[in-house]
Amino acid sequence: MKIAILPGDGIGPEIVAEAVKVLRALALPLEMETAPVGGAAYEAAGHPLPEATLRLAQQADAVLFGAVGDWKYDTLPRPLRPEQAILGLRKQLGLFANFRPALCYEQLTHASSLKPELVAGLDILIIRELTGDIYFGQPRGRRAAPDGPFAGAEEAFDTMRYSRPEVERIARVAFEAARQRRGKVTSVDKANVLETFQLWKDVVTEVHRDYPDVELDHMYVDNAAMQLVKAPKKFDVIVTGNMFGDILSDEAAMLTGSIGMLPSASLNERGQGLYEPSHGSAPDIAGKGVANPLATILSAAMMLRYSLKQPEAAARIEAAVQRVLAQGLRTADIASPGCTVVGTAQMGDAVVQAL
Amino acid sequence: MKIAILPGDGIGPEIVAEAVKVLRALALPLEMETAPVGGAAYEAAGHPLPEATLRLAQQADAVLFGAVGDWKYDTLPRPLRPEQAILGLRKQLGLFANFRPALCYEQLTHASSLKPELVAGLDILIIRELTGDIYFGQPRGRRAAPDGPFAGAEEAFDTMRYSRPEVERIARVAFEAARQRRGKVTSVDKANVLETFQLWKDVVTEVHRDYPDVELDHMYVDNAAMQLVKAPKKFDVIVTGNMFGDILSDEAAMLTGSIGMLPSASLNERGQGLYEPSHGSAPDIAGKGVANPLATILSAAMMLRYSLKQPEAAARIEAAVQRVLAQGLRTADIASPGCTVVGTAQMGDAVVQAL
Numbered sequence: 041m042k043i044a045i046l047p048g049d050g051i052g053p054e055i056v057a058e059a060v061k062v063l064r065a066l067a068l069p070l071e072m073e074t075a076p077v078g079g080a081a082y083e084a085a086g087h088p089l090p091e092a093t094l095r096l097a098q099q100a101d102a103v104l105f106g107a108v109g110d111w112k113y114d115t116l117p118r119p120l121r122p123e124q125a126i127l128g129l130r131k132q133l134g135l136f137a138n139f140r141p142a143l144c145y146e147q148l149t150h151a152s153s154l155k156p157e158l159v160a161g162l163d164i165l166i167i168r169e170l171t172g173d174i175y176f177g178q179p180r181g182r183r184a185a186p187d188g189p190f191a192g193a194e195e196a197f198d199t200m201r202y203s204r205p206e207v208e209r210i211a212r213v214a215f216e217a218a219r220q221r222r223g224k225v226t227s228v229d230k231a232n233v234l235e236t237f238q239l240w241k242d243v244v245t246e247v248h249r250d251y252p253d254v255e256l257d258h259m260y261v262d263n264a265a266m267q268l269v270k271a272p273k274k275f276d277v278i279v280t281g282n283m284f285g286d287i288l289s290d291e292a293a294m295l296t297g298s299i300g301m302l303p304s305a306s307l308n309e310r311g312q313g314l315y316e317p318s319h320g321s322a323p324d325i326a327g328k329g330v331a332n333p334l335a336t337i338l339s340a341a342m343m344l345r346y347s348l349k350q351p352e353a354a355a356r357i358e359a360a361v362q363r364v365l366a367q368g369l370r371t372a373d374i375a376s377p378g379c380t381v382v383g384t385a386q387m388g389d390a391v392v393q394a395l
Numbered sequence: 396m397k398i399a400i401l402p403g404d405g406i407g408p409e410i411v412a413e414a415v416k417v418l419r420a421l422a423l424p425l426e427m428e429t430a431p432v433g434g435a436a437y438e439a440a441g442h443p444l445p446e447a448t449l450r451l452a453q454q455a456d457a458v459l460f461g462a463v464g465d466w467k468y469d470t471l472p473r474p475l476r477p478e479q480a481i482l483g484l485r486k487q488l489g490l491f492a493n494f495r496p497a498l499c500y501e502q503l504t505h506a507s508s509l510k511p512e513l514v515a516g517l518d519i520l521i522i523r524e525l526t527g528d529i530y531f532g533q534p535r536g537r538r539a540a541p542d543g544p545f546a547g548a549e550e551a552f553d554t555m556r557y558s559r560p561e562v563e564r565i566a567r568v569a570f571e572a573a574r575q576r577r578g579k580v581t582s583v584d585k586a587n588v589l590e591t592f593q594l595w596k597d598v599v600t601e602v603h604r605d606y607p608d609v610e611l612d613h614m615y616v617d618n619a620a621m622q623l624v625k626a627p628k629k630f631d632v633i634v635t636g637n638m639f640g641d642i643l644s645d646e647a648a649m650l651t652g653s654i655g656m657l658p659s660a661s662l663n664e665r666g667q668g669l670y671e672p673s674h675g676s677a678p679d680i681a682g683k684g685v686a687n688p689l690a691t692i693l694s695a696a697m698m699l700r701y702s703l704k705q706p707e708a709a710a711r712i713e714a715a716v717q718r719v720l721a722q723g724l725r726t727a728d729i730a731s732p733g734c735t736v737v738g739t740a741q742m743g744d745a746v747v748q749a750l
């Protein structure tokens with residue numbers, strides 16, 4: 041089983057190091073190879089996603105990804121910015137299905153902005169389509185406005201697009217996932233305004249005929265942004281497009297109050313996957329040894345489950361994380377009175393101990 | 396001063412009736428004329444925005460709008476659905492600047508999903524561009540995918556577009572508004588992915604040179620969705636495009652816990668405006684006399700201030716609403732122990748009394 045390790049920028053290297061430590065402790069036949077990505081790769085090789093890094097990722101069964109980005113690259117031309125690496129990996133590997141659980145750990149309920157009764161036991165799975173929509177739609181660019189009230193003025197434009205088979209496959213992923221959970225899918229669209237999302241809604245409705253045991257409802261994206269705040273526990277699986285999923289998955293993650301705990305998985309049709317924490321590169325705390333490695337460690341668990349078919353090993357890691365929380369160990373981002381605050385490496389060590 | 400009254404669907408007629416009651420009690424020379432809009436207009440005249448309604452709105456100094464929409468129109472072809480009325484009014488009247496305050500009333504802090512300390516005193520102004528972006532961009536439609544991995548399959552598409560002058564004018568509106576408030580603008584974009592929002596960010600940055608006294612920062616939309624949950628009081632004015640503004644303004648409104656209290660204004664370059672509550676048509680409670688009319692009454696106050704240049708009358712209404720809250724009167728949506736629950740008409744009467 042071959043894993044490409046792409047630590048990236050900011051806190052990426054620190055948190056990935058802990059996840060690697062945990063993976064090694066499992067004593068499974070895992071072959072791990074590391075390569076630079078993002079700003080680190082730009083500095084080492086002049087490009088955020090060098091050819092060698094992409095090849096390594098393509099040949100691996102799974103990619104363990106840290107985080108990319110730093111303010112210092114903001115002035116680079118867009119094709120050289122760190123984010124292009126993650127967009128490039130998604131596209132090149134065909135990682136169309138992004139799984140973002142928003143889970144509220146019992147011991148961390150207090151950390152949420154929301155009143156505890158609204159988030160206690162929260163367990164939402166957001167399934168975001170990841171290779172289509174306005175993220176990749178052509179044409180896009182700048183030009184003189186060809187028509188409209190500002191014809192002739194400089195304008196910029198992008199194209200939102202979804203085809204029927206793209207919506208079909210992500211809808212199936214969502215219905216299948218719901219079957220393993222509480223049996224409910226909420227499809228989020230903006231069919232009242234967008235042609236793209238009218239097709240989305242039509243296709244999800246059609247695919248639903250194959251899953252009569254799963255409950256389906258449709259919600260406009262603006263309403264979904266509200267209902268997540270008002271009554272998040274009403275959701276089970278949310279399925280939506282790339283752009284809306286970007287916004288709603290971050291909103292949902294923040295609702296839990298512990299985004300430092302949330303893993304994510306991005307899968308292609310062959311089960312290959314990229315696994316990364318839901319949080320970003322946090323350049324402000326990079327190198328200080330205080331970042332929370334648990335989201336990355338839990339991403340490694342998702343990797344074992346989904347791409348490497350090692351469900352017992354995955355469950356062992358998840359149980360170890362639970363045990364460490366129960367012991368009262370916390371990194372600074374999830375600290376609370378009465379708990380022991382530990383650094384990144386100590387947290388990784390504690391998970392290894394608890395395995 | 397001529398006002399077009401467009402009650403619309405669902406609770407629209409009930410709540411608008413209370414706002415009209417309050418306006419009449421001011422004894423100002425206001426000429427009010429009512430016309431159907433939305434589903435009601437479709438039933439009366441076969442179109443959600445009949446010619447006569449549009450003409451009335453165009454000839455008025457301001458439009459007081461209730462709400463449109465009902466599940467029962469969901470199966471109509473899109474051009475006949477109630478939402479097309481509001482989109483048509485925005486476009487035809489050129490209402491490019493949408494003001495959506497997210498305000499947390501002291502007496503209603505408890506109603507928020509968020510912990511009270513996070514929302515007490517909250518006062519954000521979201522300025523949403525309302526006539527551009529993917530809402531109106533052409534081309535759009537369905538076709539066989541012209542290229543990409545699903546070439547030939549049925550696809551739907553929309554076009555996101557912003558021109559330089561469109562971004563310039565909404566940026567100026569935001570900087571001017573911030574000058575009357577706490578002097579800070581957060582421009583929300585997705586410049587790391589979208590060409591449209593790279594131009595947006597560039598233009599906002601340029602316009603900022605004319606407002607050196609106002610602080611400007613830029614935030615990605617996914618991060619904004621998170622920061623609104625985490626620390627909403629850090630925001631003063633948020634300015635963003637039509638699509639992101641739709642999502643974030645609803646999220647922010649729901650954070651206050653009392654969306655039934657929040658008015659909105661949509662203005663064009665001549666100061667003509669459309670005023671409507673931030674909430675929707677709530678068909679489930681329509682006709683029961685329990686809807687909260689205060690958002691609509693406060694929208695009438697905004698109308699007096701912005702389009703009719705009657706700031707004293709506006710302030711009188713706002714003070715009356717405060718007084719009614721202080722008296723402990725509440726509609727069901729904002730009820731809490733110890734308060735007196737009243738219906739729609741009683742609430743309107745109480746505001747008139749308090750004037």
Ligand SMILES: CC(C)[C@H](C(=O)O)[C@@H](O)C(=O)O
Binds near residue numbers: 123126587588
């Ligand atoms: C970095 C950025 C391009 C990316 C996205 O918008 O998809 C990020 O926000 C994410 O959600 O992984």
Ligand SMILES: CC(C)[C@H](C(=O)O)[C@@H](O)C(=O)O
Binds near residue numbers: 262478481482
């Ligand atoms: C009804 C709908 C078209 C509209 C929008 O998306 O703009 C509504 O959500 C709003 O925010 O006023």
